[in-house]
Amino acid sequence: MPVEHPLPEPLLELVAYRFRVIGEPMRIRLLEALRHGPATVGQLAEILSGTQQNVSKHLGVLHQAGILSRQKQGTSVRYAIVDTTVFELCELVCGRLRQQLTELSEALTT
Amino acid sequence: MPVEHPLPEPLLELVAYRFRVIGEPMRIRLLEALRHGPATVGQLAEILSGTQQNVSKHLGVLHQAGILSRQKQGTSVRYAIVDTTVFELCELVCGRLRQQLTELSEALTT
DNA sequence: CTAATACACAACCTAGCAGTTGTGTAGAGT
DNA sequence: ACTCTACACAACTGCTAGGTTGTGTATTAG
DSSP: OOOOSSOOHHHHHHHHHHHHHHOOHHHHHHHHHHTTSOEEHHHHHHHTTOOHHHHHHHHHHHHHTTSEEEEEETTEEEEEEOOTHHHHHHHHHHHHHHHHHHHHHHHHHO | OOOOSSOOHHHHHHHHHHHHHHOOHHHHHHHHHHTTSOEEHHHHHHHTTOOHHHHHHHHHHHHHTTSEEEEEETTEEEEEEOOTHHHHHHHHHHHHHHHHHHHHHHHHHO
């Protein structure tokens, strides 16, 4: 069943919050980095050239939103993707953005 | 072709910005209201119980992002959806949220 | 021309969030 | 016990953006 309209206010807040969680470049980069497999905070901080605290903070946000899973391994913590729909979301937006850009360039050249 | 990884920084910013644009309850409500057809600023302000200025501001953001079209009709301005992918995005998130909630309630009852 | 309508723009206040810095904590090695 | 490593938590700063208020602009009616 499709979602009823209008959306109830609490669900509305949740949906908006979910979009805002993904609406940060750093967090998208973290999701991209985790796309090919789990990684620890330190690994991600090194790959993305971010501070440990900042990366940990963003990972915490993604974890609390239910997008990532957290697993302790000794002193390390491994994060992994559990909500793969985020990639569908990103590709939908990417596709639409490229469509907009091509339309714009066509409008400029004609 | 799928988007290359890692995403280049400018595209990353655009994608993140697009998510942030949709990541506001008021704007989602505006999109929902426009789902069944175009409407003017005044109509939307009345339907959603918002001030004219605030509604106009949010509509401007959605228009600048290429999600809405703007058409003057006398003293009124009619906005309409041009990017229907926003609804796919919302339904993806809604579906995922409901799945999370059911999983959570199941985990609580067992 | 005057007035009313419908909308957008600008200034302001404020809340929220990203990023940094400092500190606390838990596990592994010596 | 001591130390190092890896991570999280808390406090602080600065910026961004939402909401309100006030004002400007264009169109229509009288």
